[in-house]
Amino acid sequence: MVSSLHHPSIALISVHGDPSVDIGREEAGGQNVYVRQVGEALARLEWDVAMFTRQTHADQPRVVEHLPNCRTIRLTAGPEDFVPRDEIFDYLPMFVQEFLRYQRSIGHVFPLIHTNYWLSSWVGMQLKQHQSVQQVHTYHSVGAVKYQSMDALPAIATTRLAVEQRCLETAERVVATSPQEWDHLRSLVSSHGRVDVIPCGTDIERFGHVSMATARQALGLAADAKVVFYVGRFDPRKGIETVVRAVGQSHLRQDERLRLIIGGGSRPGHSDGRERERIEGIVADLGLQAQTWFPGRISDEDLPLYYAAADVCVVPSHYEPFGLVAIEAMASSTPVVASDVGGLQYTVVPGETGLLAPVRDAAAFAQAIDQILSQPDWRDQLGRAARDRVVDYFSWDGVAIQLDRLYRKLLLGSDARHLNQVGA
Numbered sequence: 356m357v358s359s360l361h362h363p364s365i366a367l368i369s370v371h372g373d374p375s376v377d378i379g380r381e382e383a384g385g386q387n388v389y390v391r392q393v394g395e396a397l398a399r400l401e402w403d404v405a406m407f408t409r410q411t412h413a414d415q416p417r418v419v420e421h422l423p424n425c426r427t428i429r430l431t432a433g434p435e436d437f438v439p440r441d442e443i444f445d446y447l448p449m450f451v452q453e454f455l456r457y458q459r460s461i462g463h464v465f466p467l468i469h470t471n472y473w474l475s476s477w478v479g480m481q482l483k484q485h486q487s488v489q490q491v492h493t494y495h496s497v498g499a500v501k502y503q504s505m506d507a508l509p510a511i512a513t514t515r516l517a518v519e520q521r522c523l524e525t526a527e528r529v530v531a532t533s534p535q536e537w538d539h540l541r542s543l544v545s546s547h548g549r550v551d552v553i554p555c556g557t558d559i560e561r562f563g564h565v566s567m568a569t570a571r572q573a574l575g576l577a578a579d580a581k582v583v584f585y586v587g588r589f590d591p592r593k594g595i596e597t598v599v600r601a602v603g604q605s606h607l608r609q610d611e612r613l614r615l616i617i618g619g620g621s622r623p624g625h626s627d628g629r630e631r632e633r634i635e636g637i638v639a640d641l642g643l644q645a646q647t648w649f650p651g652r653i654s655d656e657d658l659p660l661y662y663a664a665a666d667v668c669v670v671p672s673h674y675e676p677f678g679l680v681a682i683e684a685m686a687s688s689t690p691v692v693a694s695d696v697g698g699l700q701y702t703v704v705p706g707e708t709g710l711l712a713p714v715r716d717a718a719a720f721a722q723a724i725d726q727i728l729s730q731p732d733w734r735d736q737l738g739r740a741a742r743d744r745v746v747d748y749f750s751w752d753g754v755a756i757q758l759d760r761l762y763r764k765l766l767l768g769s770d771a772r773h774l775n776q777v778g779a
């Protein structure tokens with residue numbers, strides 16, 4: 356592998372978010388999608404892309420080719436089994452050693468790494484002690500913000516907070532995915548370090564090209580149904596309980612056409628099974644079983660159908676640095692009702708592309724959902740504006756161009772520094 360500014364190489368490091376697994380189960384969500392989409396988009400811009408992640412099953416292939424110049428590479432670090440992200444830290448030194456070994460095996464040292472989530476940021480900072488490399492980092496979740504919404508902190512909290520601060524202060528560039536995340540980093544993590552805002556993106560060709568009628572027919576939903584849709588990981592932080600309770604309080608609750616679809620999650624026995632059972636329990640307590648459908652993990656092929664079939668997509672997260680689901684729904688011309696937090700305040704424009712409601716406030720969510728469901732013309736207007744907003748600001752290709760520009764600037768800067776040193 357030869358890296359030059361014409362055909363540069365980059366390592367995307369995502370220790371716990373494997374870019375080539377099925378999304379929607381256990382802990383696989385937005386980060387996995389981000390890394391895969393960034394990697395593939397960069398490859399289309401002539402980058403040679405290697406995406407490094409942890410092997411989580413003995414039978415997984417070591418290498419997955421996405422495109423001729425874009426692949427996932429799995430390194431063994433700890434058990435070849437699912438390990439919750441809060442328990443991965445101790446295996447990171449092994450990940451670093453395996454990464455270095457891989458570089459030796461191909462005779463190439465990556466000049467640029469883009470690390471994802473704090474675990475990978477630690478790997479990146481260690482690599483800098485072994486080689487000359489520039490680090491770009493995306494947090495995906497900021498501990499200092501996340502912990503504000505939690506009653507009991509995990510044992511790893513102190514380590515995570517310290518690593519997140521050191522990364523912000525030492526990385527060549529941090530990418531905040533929303534202005535809200537930028538504010539959080541500055542006010543809660545450190546006033547030092549270089550941060551650019553480059554949002555997450557979505558594929559505007561994949562979403563928004565199927566009509567509601569066709570989608571409903573394909574999914575076996577009635578043409579006149581009133582469809583409220585959630586999709587995402589089953590994690591208490593995602594606030595699924597709020598959308599269930601909101602539907603329980605909706606004016607349309609007795610309307611036979613009302614449908615609540617809750618997509619995502621594994622079958623029982625997996626790490627996210629407990630939240631799934633808890634949510635099913637609340638649905639039963641509220642007597643909503645007849646209206647509610649749990650399709651499980653939604654595949655990449657089916658996802659555009661679900662968004663198109665929905666009247667409204669609800670994103671009730673307690674905390675969301677960006678929130679890909681919101682822009683996927685918007686790209687599908689489906690208005691979004693979201694928690695008034697984090698990146699959702701950036702993507703959803705209240706009254707124009709959807710509505711925002713206070714976190715965990717089921718009554719406010721119910722009111723917002725009812726407002727949209729009871730005014731079909733307004734609903735369509737919100738949907739059109741939502742699509743326009745995604746096309747203007749959040750298409751993957753546009754986002755990849757911004758990242759490409761940043762990486763090239765960093766590589767050019769390091770070349771210039773190198774030349775100065777040589778000339779001095």
Ligand code: UDP
Pocket residue numbers: 378379380383384385386388586587588618619620651652653654655658677678679680681683
């Ligand atoms: N997702 C999916 N199928 C599912 C559940 C989720 O493809 O059954 C995808 C969803 O479309 C989105 C991602 O998982 O691309 C979730 O990302 P988001 O940023 O909304 O949440 P996170 O997982 O990062 O908390």
